[in-house]
Amino acid sequence: MQYSAFSLLKNALTGHRYWKPAWREAQPRDRYDVVIVGGGGHGLATAYYLAKNHGITNVAVVEKGYIGSGNVGRNTTIVRSNYLLPGNVPFYEWSMKLWEGLERDINYNAMVSQRGVLNLCHSDAQRDAFARRGNAMRLHGVDSELLEKEQVRKIAPYLNFDDARFPIQGGLLQPRGGTVRHDAVAWGYARAGDRRGVDIIQNCEVTGFRIDNGKILGVETSRGFIGASKVGMAVAGNASRVAGMAGMRLPIESHVLQAFVSEGIKPLIDTVITFGAGHFYISQSDKGGLVFGGDIDGYNSYAQRGNLPTVEDVCEGGMALMPMIGRVRMLRQWGGIMDMSMDGSPIIDRTPVDGLYLNAGWCYGGFKATPASGWCFAHLIARDEPHAVAAAYRLDRFATGHVIDEKGQGAQPNLH
């Protein structure tokens, strides 16, 4: 069914009793042209673009839990393309362009809201770094504005401008950045792929790969063997485990990142504010909850829950930035497992196994990448060559020295 104002009205008049499920409950078939492992945002987007851009519709997405149970349903929904390095900017800007046309394309309300993303700075050195990043963005055709303190005050008068350690001196604003309803992205891509023939197979865990003579033959799953000419891995925090089944060791550590939401309050924050120096960022959901977070906990974890020191740290950051937040009660807190790569940038590439492809290393920032990741991974799988905007995301860049290290932290995943 095509969603529209008309379909909404029609279903309203019949008491919303006749809505159909948004996608079929598909059962695994014997074989597919392409199997995507992982039904997160990236896997679902990949399947959709395989069908839409490349006409490959004999595709299955195999998900061990349910759609949206991974990071795509756990993130803080921020999208932006305010990167510095040439390997990154065109990719994330392509993602931003895809967000801008996404809802029309997939006929689904993903609540794309370009409310702006504002990074705060607190010293001359940090302002210089922001000016450099803002200029790099502009050279790539990305919108950016360097703001003075008084301009920041107009946007967010409630911030603590005179903190003793981190007084706010200004900021870097990307007006086209913002938020997107994360679950709706998973559901929207699932439905759009399903409408083009993609099988979305939930509660089906990939437990191994069948490989013969260096070529992929299919995947072993908790529901039996599924044959495939090509297999793409898009399992985020589980990348090392799944690639390990194909005998690979990855330049990745899995870490837990927590996020928090407060009780719903009246409209307060109409943009996204990041306080990098204080390890804190915040926005407000359309329901009214303040959605905020900070750093990863900082140690290897597969637990999907974090520890109290980080909770304390994030709340302290919030209190330093906007003391009024102390009056708001925290409602929920949760964690997700990040595939932290050794240079903080992702990998979209072939693997040593013929017909097996890898999509991983998204760290804490892969939600914004969802459309472009799917677009480029589908391109790679369909044509066996990288898409131009993802050409730098090679698996061998760590061996050749072509790392893409935005923060200049080196091979220390918990610092990226």
Add this chain to the structure above:
Amino acid sequence: MQIECPFCGKRDAHEFAYLGDATVARPDPAVPDAARAFYEYVYLRDNPAGSHRELWYHSAGCHSWLVVTRDTRTHAIETIAQVGAR
């Protein structure tokens, strides 16, 4: 999460800094395939879901380096020893 430092006793994880996998070893730069060996040492990790030997530094305490064996699925700590101790 609390870590029981052999010198300071049970302390909040906040007092410690994390370095990472304790099983990787710096290769000999004189071996013929040193470039490959260093690439693997610097970048590749087993990243297991389960028991993990890892290095922690008691930065807000006695400044000891510790080898902690911890289950990455539950965060439960199995053993703790000072680096180099047998």
